[in-house]
Amino acid sequence: ELSVVGLQASGKTSFVNVIGSGQWSEDVVPTVAFNYRKVRKGNVTLKIWDVAGQPKFRSMWERYCNGVDAIVFVVDSADSDQFDTARFELHQLLGQPNLTGVPLLVLGNKNDVDGHASVKDLIRALQLDKIQGRPVSCYSVRMVTILIHNKQYADSYPVLNEEPT
Numbered sequence: 001e002l003s004v005v006g007l008q009a010s011g012k013t014s015f016v017n018v019i020g021s022g023q024w025s026e027d028v029v030p031t032v033a034f035n036y037r038k039v040r041k042g043n044v045t046l047k048i049w050d051v052a053g054q055p056k057f058r059s060m061w062e063r064y065c066n067g068v069d070a071i072v073f074v075v076d077s078a079d080s081d082q083f084d085t086a087r088f089e090l091h092q093l094l095g096q097p098n099l100t101g102v103p104l105l106v107l108g109n110k111n112d113v114d115g116h117a118s119v120k121d122l123i124r125a126l127q128l129d130k131i132q133g134r135p136v137s138c139y140s141v142r143m144v145t146i147l148i149h150n151k152q153y154a155d156s157y158p159v160l161n162e163e164p165t
């Protein structure tokens with residue numbers, strides 16, 4: 001069971017669409033409240049909460065992260081103006097006592113866009129090195145080209161262009 005959170009328009013629903021059906025669609029509408037999706041991968045069934053990122057929905061993140069096996073935090077790595085807000089919301093969420101120890105995966109999405117932040121930049125901007133007491137990893141990804149250039153990955157994983165740290 002996973003919960004996918006992050007600021008609006010970072011690409012959470014796109015991520016869930018890509019791992020769920022291998023479908024990249026340009027026309028995604030902003031999520032209202034949340035979407036729930038079950039994705040079967042071989043023997044594993046993922047239950048995914050795709051939670052809305054607009055400010056009025058952020059107070060719901062904690063509820064949907066409660067009891068999950070991992071939190072996926074998606075950030076638009078091409079929108080550095082939003083890094084401070086993303087850092088604030090991430091650390092606010094992780095500070096909730098009921099989320100202690102829950103593993104965190106940070107996806108720096110939209111690395112197809114020129115000038116996107118690298119994994120190193122994201123670690124600094126989001127202060128990922130300050131997070132304690134849980135496994136943390138950060139990858140640079142894109143959802144956009146998965147069907148165009150990487151058809152064979154379409155029903156497995158998003159494109160990983162940088163090594164995990």
Ligand SMILES: Nc1nc2c(ncn2[C@@H]2O[C@H](COP(=O)(O)OP(=O)(O)OP(=O)(O)O)[C@@H](O)[C@H]2O)c(=O)[nH]1
Pocket residue numbers: 006007008009010011012013014015025026027028029030031032051052053054074109110111112113141142143144145
């Ligand atoms: N260039 C580029 N655009 C992307 C990528 N992933 C998603 N997008 C676009 O980013 C916009 C927002 O994507 P969504 O998946 O709706 O974002 P979200 O995080 O679910 O947004 P909320 O539901 O409002 O919280 C859409 O126009 C997507 O097409 C990517 O890897 N590269």
Ligand SMILES: [Mg+2]
Pocket residue numbers: 012013014029030031050051052053
């Ligand atoms: Mg969405």
